[in-house]
Amino acid sequence: MTETAENALTFSARIGSHIGVRDLAAKARFVEDSGFDQVWVGNDLFGEPGLVSLAAIAMSTDRIKFGSGVIDPVSLHPVQIAMFASGLQELSGDRFLLGLGAGSDVFYSWAGLTPPPPVTRTRQAVLAIQELLAGRSPAGVAGVAEGWLPQAKLRFLRPTPIYIGAMGPKMLELTGKYADGALPLCLPPRHITGVIEQIGAGAAKAGRTLDELDIAACIWCSISDDRDEARWYLARHIALYSGSLSTAALVANGLDPEEFARTQALMLDDREDDAIASVTDSMLELGIAGGPNDVIEQCSALIEAGVKHVSFGPPMGPDTMASVRILGEKVFPALREQHHTKGI
Template identity: 65%
Template structure:
């Protein structure tokens, strides 16, 4: 089975609900196949943005990138997913993830192990949106009773935002799609191998999954401006990246720890300045040709879903426009 190529935009940004819906409409007009928004605790109101996107768009599929089962109970996530499916005539994609330990710490939350809590949520939610009860289902976790059934379930594809190898393997075993942060972009091929192991354990093929090569892109003709923006983004997430994934790509976790320490102390500019050229390999920085060359290499090597993510560029709308008008047509020609 060969999947059709998919191009998506992860449009999460610190903007309001109406502005986020405007971005989704614009992405739809530009020909993107999917858009994904954020839902980090203390971040923008992702659930409200998703509802606005459902009501303002007509073709494009849209997803949560990602909800976590720590601050939102899996039963509620299943309810929200079913509601968004109803509202959008079946265009919603449920993205789940473990969530950020850094963000949880701001609320004094100490959750269970990330792979376990995410696996239990995936299994339970898939049962619930299919109209079944997760009680007694292997992998769904304990505590469910026979009354744990949704009143209006709507089948929904479940994706997992994965970083480390154990989470990726679990995704291959249980999920419908994968949203691995491919940092650096070529990490997608390591991810595919890890997904294949999990899929094989479930008696299926990795080709059955929609695997997005989620890359960070900062596109602008002014390379210095694009680089600074990417460095800021890397600094913000330096403490949330998988140590195993960093090591697998010959990146030094201690460099990221130093940057996170500066961010924790409120020394944002120093943290940005501390991002090295090696750390910058996590994303794609530059103009149109830079993005086409690097994403084109991924497609040529077999990637079927390229997902462009923040920071996108100094101007979010302009970056989306450049990607849609100048980059996507060239990448589609490679298929």
């Protein structure tokens, strides 16, 4: 059975760089050469210069689709976002994917910004940008912020798919109602089942189906030919974020918050090695880790559960680009063959 566009698998990478734009663009090219379908880069306030990086990626790659993961509608006005999206589409030959998100209230406070609540500001932006990219003014559209005038139309526009970075139930429902794609961070990966259900509920309210959305299961993945090394890097990543995870979310997914509290206490006491060693097998369920066969097995379970798009993100492994190569050479062919054979 030949895969069609409807049932084909999509693999993407979420990458960053602490060196600079040129380094990130080179990484994106390597990701493309390794057989990925999409590459996503950040644009957090006070973080990497994502818009510049996106332009560099557009000019450094030929085939791969690339996206912003994510642009916020507070530090950039929706009109500017629509303008940048149109420009990146034109520059890349329509390979750009516009990832939007609510952004961080912490970062906004640093800049003296006081935006509307996360779901409100995201909804207002998505609807406004959709109108602008369709050549219309957002004036008078239900759900859009007040103040737009009828003459608020773009002079240069290029239709662009809109993805929403969503985690909570209200944002997931919003995604199902309005977006072309979703970027939910799935901690643990099995959380994607509930995510799909919540997005589906939002889609149904808008008279849509899940087939109309590209839902990326954004997972933490650490892969290396050395299985123990890969697991260590995921453990380190979990230790670093042990104090930032929602207790309610941990409990809901059958994880023990006390284990994470113990690890966080060790981190706060500057005992990083002990903190990493304290990460248990159950805590490692927050991500996917191991050698190629381990990752194939765990990703196969996601695909059998209905996932069509797996997005691999940090920690990735001891060498991010080596991990990208292993995924492209050893993992993707196996997953695609299994998918093709089973006719999923």
